Amino acid sequence: MKKIINEYANYMVPFYAPANFVVKKASGSLVWDLRNKKYIDFTAGIAVTNLGHSNKELTSILKKQSGELWHLSNLYINEPSVTLAKKLCQNSFADKVFFCNSGAESIEAAVKIARKFCNSKINKNKNEIVSFSTSFHGRTMLGIALAKAKHLIDGFAPLPKGIKNHPYNDIDNLENIFSDKTAAVILELVQWQSGITKANKKFITKIKQLAKKYNTLIIIDEVQSGIGRTGTFFAYEQFNIKPDILCFAKGISNGFPLGGVLTTNEISKFMTVGSHGTTFGGGPIACSIGSKVVDITSKKSFLNQVRKKEARFLKLLETINAKYNCFKKITSAGLWIGVELNKQSNIEVDDLINQSHNKGLMILKANPTTVRFSPSLIIENELIDDGLKIFEEAIIDLL
DSSP: HHHHHHHHHHSSSSOOOOOSSSEEEETTTEEOOOOOOOEEESSSHHOOOOOBBBBBHHHHHHHHHHHHOOOOOOOOOOOOHHHHHHHHHHHHSOOEEEESSSHHHHHHHHHHHHHHHHHTTTTTOEEEEETTTTTTOSSHHHHHOOOOHHHHHHHSOOOOEEEEEETOOOOGGGGOOOOTEEEEEEOOOOEEESSEEEEEEHHHHHHHHHHHHHOOOEEEEOOTTTTTTTTSSSGGGGTOOSSOOOOOOOOTTTSSOOOOEEEHHHHTSOTTTTTSSOOOOOOOHHHHHHHHHHHHHOOHHHHHHHHHHHHHHHHHHHHHHHHHHEEEEEEEEOOOOEEEGGGTTTTTTHHHHHHHHHHHHOEEEEETTTEEEOOOTTTTTTHHHHHHHHEEEHHHHHH
16 A cells, blocks of 8 residues: 555645545445555545445446447437436426536536627626635636635636636625626535535525626536535525526536536527537436436435435534534535534644544545535435544544
8 A cells, every 4th residue: 555655646746635545445435445444434525426436226327338338429419418418407497408527617618608698698798707705616727716715826827817706605895896797606505615604695685686787697506516415406496596507517427527517598599519518528428327316316305315314413513512512613514514623622624634534434624624524425324423433533532
């Protein structure tokens, strides 16, 4: 294992600081390293393997589809992509779908679609995008320009123009950055950079009012919050807001690369042949897997279980906090949970993650004071209990 870790350092561009173990295999919500040490996974590939690792039903679909049709350019129609597009439209506000490969690509496509619509239907000067602080829209040049966070943009200037940023959940002076030039406003209804932060009602109401007043499209980024993660198929269903354009990725194909954009007939008709495209997006393997994922995760009974598991997490975390008073705040949106540490505990997030790894639990860092859980949506109650026991033991060791 040490040899592979050293070779990783030798040959990989150092964009990441990975854990000090090498994963060999995974099943459900369990992971094993090269030494056969077992870990409970509270990360699910950062909200990706929503139906667990090596899901047998999805693996069977992958094997079948790969034997029939592996890849086909978008100059030709493949049936799995049409089937998945229809299911996504039937389970959302949308009429049309564009498939790509990732969340970052879906953000790029969404902004292009919004600008093209405004350019074609309204006027060529209507091209500005309003975004919000503490957001995350990927690591492309556009994505970091939208987030406008120092740790994301350092060293990468100049950034794309035409973007105005405003504090999240703050309605004061919000109208000052809207104008007749505003093509779209883009936001996450649930942010994770500062834990798990939901858009509040006043903020949503103000955005809707301003979008209507200035004839502005609403882009909802559901790259992480979609496909059942928050307890509804898409998070927007909980916020009394209807997007004009929605971005999705992460959980749609359970780890097989796939992302996309949902929108309406009225908006999509201005995207003409050749105005955008993709080589791999909407491939038959990814879409055949995605089709089954939608079948499962869109069921009310499945989503009810997500909310029940959320309640279980919160109850057990509150019990831990009652013992040690080590959490400042616990926030959640379905099986997307943030735990902010008290300063008085003197526990460092990186130390807590490392100690959890040492004891057999995989968790995520949200920011310097907050850890984050995004387990599979089918994680067993027993593994929730066992994982939080490990989490508690790691806390005890660091107090």
